[in-house]
Amino acid sequence: MGGMSAACMLAKDGYKVTVLEAAHVPGGCSSSYKRKGYVFESGATTLIGFDENQPLRTLEDELGINLSKKEINPSMTVHLDGDQIIRYKNRQAWIDEAARAFPEIPRSNQKAFWDEAFHVADTVWKVSKKNVYFPPKRATDWLQLAINNNPADAPVLRYAFQSMASIMKKYEVDSPNFRRFVDEQLMITAQAKAEDTPFIFGAAGITYTCYSNYYVPGGLLNMVRELEEKLLKSGGALKTRRKVVKLSEHDRGGYVAETENGEAYYAPKVVSNIPIWNMKEISTGELGLYYGKESERYDEAWGAFTMGVVTGDAYDPHLTLHHQLHLPAGEHMPETEAGSVFVSMSARGDTSRAPEGERTLNISCHTPARKWFEMGDAYEPTKERVQAFILDFLRKNFPGFEESGVKLAFPATPVTWQNWVYRKDGRVGGIPQSMSRSLVDWTQTEAPFPGLYQCGDTSYPGQGIPGVTLGGINVYYRIKKNDS
Incomplete structure (x- = not known):
């Protein structure tokens, strides 16, 4: 893109x-x-990216086109210790859901934390659109930064030097379960966890489901x-x-x-x-x-263990299209270091992707990349073992998966990614x-x-x-x- x-x-x-x-x-x-x-x-x-100040909206406007897409709302469900946490687009609805899912945190603390995250994310999108010569390369670029930007947005810059974890502690929302939730959400968007992610980037990363999401x-x-x-x-x-x-x-x-x-x-x-x-x-x-x-x-960069899966369609009609399923606290997927699995489904009725009554699923989790190139004869058995683990995990934890039945499944590792899309060491x-x-x-x-x-x-x-x-x-x- x-x-x-x-x-x-x-x-x-x-x-x-x-x-x-x-x-x-x-x-x-x-x-x-x-x-x-x-x-x-x-x-x-x-x-995402089609809302005001976001890049795909800019691209459409500049080219005079309207890219084909359908909004999905809500877009994601997070499955954590048996609970289904719905990532609502509406910000107030999401704060209410976060307060319900993490009752150990006072609702007022949740609201203060998320309000600040929304403010920072909105500002980052707005400032990113205006500052097309960022990062600055020449003196004229620095001058352009001074001219283009509203001084009222400057306080957000302090979050470039503060981690997501430190802001969670500041707002007293850093419970063990909420940290697990935030860490795995950030792994999707920032490829790092709360301790390593600056809040200025992490705010946009954890709020992306509260913008317009599309299929x-x-x-x-x-x-x-x-x-x-x-x-x-x-x-x-x-x-x-x-x-x-x-x-x-x-x-x-x-x-x-x-x-x-x-x-x-x-x-x-x-x-x-x-x-x-x-x-x-x-x-x-x-x-x-x-x-x-x-x-x-x-x-240093992550690779991905991915799967393409075809199932029947016994899923609840209200099920969101995207899902993040957590493993139990402290556990990781074998060979991958992943603490969660991400699942994206084709929309019901999208017969250009699967016949009526069937769905295609893209399944992925993080994995160190280089190790897959060093396995030798253990490569195929390891790939099959991880695939079997994921399918068993989904049968037990993803609503409707077992009832729908697996019709086709094939795995891919960083080795596959290097062969498919030519990325060095399959890092994505x-x-x-x-x-x-x-x-x-x-x-x-x-x-x-x-x-x-x-x-x-x-x-x-x-x-x-x-x-x-x-x-x-x-x-x-x-x-x-x-x-x-």
Whole structure:
């Protein structure tokens, strides 16, 4: 989505844009794939970002389009120790639900905590939209920050230096169960837990269900296809099965991208939408040295153990489409270190993804990535053991799963992810949040080489469809500014 967002906006303004896509369809981790007649999401399954000040609303407005989607409300249920906690969109309803689910915390404390989280999240979205040259690279960028921003929003900056855990303690909501809840919600959105996540990012991460959440009938690929159509109508080109294996600087300026099938493309400007770890492998000369250093700075990231599952449809008609199911306190999924499982379902009646009376489920949990490449002969038995554990766990804990019956199930590990979407070591979800990284200490959208730009989940502002879309929008504005 980051690369397609930048490509569409540049093509709209008359730039001659060619997108080189390694896979047979665009979208990367924001796409869909078919297997045995069913459609599954290839990575991300939740979709927000269309509300005021949010990136996908900006993208629609800039391109003059309305991406196909249906709002889902409520969007998620969290299953914790036998309780079903509904993540209502309505903020007051959610505070009431949080007070019910965690009775050990006074309701007044819950309200104060969530009101502050909503305020910070709203401010972050508003400020992010205005500051398209963030993180600042030049003196003029710092000046633009001073001009663009309302001094009344400045107090929110203090939360860049305070963890989610510290704010929970401040508002006296840090009970063991509520900490478990927040930790696992943050693992979805920040790839880190409360102790490691700055509140300025964590606030948006734990409140995303209180913004408009959407479902794309037929799968997220349909949304990406609409962007592809816009790109082509604007004179751009999309070439699939063009995996770039080498990027080098041209003697007369600009860059040459060489593909796996022997093609070479020259361009005065290049926008990379692949992870910095992949850029290290394909870049030559000074480019390779730069991305090597960036990769060393951010060497830790999660992989995912995922499953595509087809079941019947004996589920309650009021069941939400997204679910996070906690393991008992202190327990983890075997081989993964995960404390929860995330399940996303196709909508009932979406026959473009599954026949009537059946549902497709995307199931995922975090796992260390590199260990799966080092298992040798133990790889297949380990994969089967984790799959069996997850299916058994869902039969016991996910309402309607056992009654619906499993018709098809197949697992995927970081090894699979590296093969599918070509991400180094199968690392997905971007770089985990960290209290040791400052607000401006991110891989820049503009590399220190003329005409080279970076978007995607390993550069600012990070993971998630809204995050990478914002990164693509910011690249567009960087290019326009530099060309002017």
